[in-house]
């Protein structure tokens with residue numbers, strides 16, 4: 001498969017290594033300032049760029065008939081526009097806040113735990129995410145997915161807030177520590193005990209492998225998909 005990498009930073013370079021090992025060819029890499037490139041030489045594009053350019057990168061792929069996988073976080077105010085464009089142009093598009101198999105299993109555990117805790121009002125939920133110091137957005141896309149899944153599965157919570165505690169609200173603490181690839185923790189705390197579930201990424205390899213698997217999966221398909229479709233879970 002011929003792959004275009006939109007964003008050639010930490011993730012773009014990790015994806016390149018894994019894609020080549022799996023027999024693919026990187027035909028295009030795009031970084032800040034690269035313009036006028038021909039996206040149509042790629043069978044599929046993988047966008048891990050920055051929040052302010054992700055929507056443009058995705059639209060450009062969809063407008064040119066190139067299936068696109070996006071892992072960039074912090075641009076979701078435009079997600080519905082991307083979905084509508086994809087439907088209108090009969091394109092193919094996946095966004096996931098986290099492509100790793102482990103986190104996608106963790107998402108399912110989080111939903112199940114949220115349902116179980118919905119009748120147990122003595123427990124307060126809180127979340128923490130830790131990432132490297134170059135990260136541009138907070139809270140992480142993964143933390144937002146986890147919080148939204150709790151809200152969808154537990155009527156005791158209606159919203160999430162960064163660094164704030166309020167009624168019916170999930171507080172999220174975002175920490176930035178050198179070289180941490182990504183750690184997410186969900187805590188339910190009562191007066192007598194604490195229940196914790198946690199995912200710790202040791203490297204970026206899991207995110208990158210998931211993105212390449214999603215790219216392999218989407219070629220030849222039409223529609224807006226999620227990692228649950230790719231991994232057949234959930």
Ligand SMILES: NC(=O)C1=CN([C@@H]2O[C@H](COP(=O)(O)OP(=O)(O)OC[C@H]3O[C@@H](n4cnc5c(N)ncnc54)[C@H](OP(=O)(O)O)[C@@H]3O)[C@@H](O)[C@H]2O)C=CC1
Nearest residue numbers: 007008009010011031032049053071072073097098099207
């Ligand atoms: N969904 C998932 O599984 C994961 C998502 N992520 C997300 O992916 C994104 C990228 O992460 P990471 O690789 O660590 O970040 P990096 O900062 O290492 O890489 C981002 C790259 O995007 C480049 N860029 C800037 N402008 C453009 C543009 N107009 N078009 C294309 N590329 C551009 C940057 O170039 P320059 O440095 O020159 O500005 C940089 O090389 C983040 O949003 C992060 O949160 C990360 C890991 C996993």
Ligand SMILES: O=C(O)C1=N[C@H](C(=O)O)C[C@H](O)C1
Nearest residue numbers: 073097135140141142181182
């Ligand atoms: O910026 C990162 O590095 C990561 N970003 C994603 C997020 O915001 O959830 C996924 C992963 O945690 C690494």
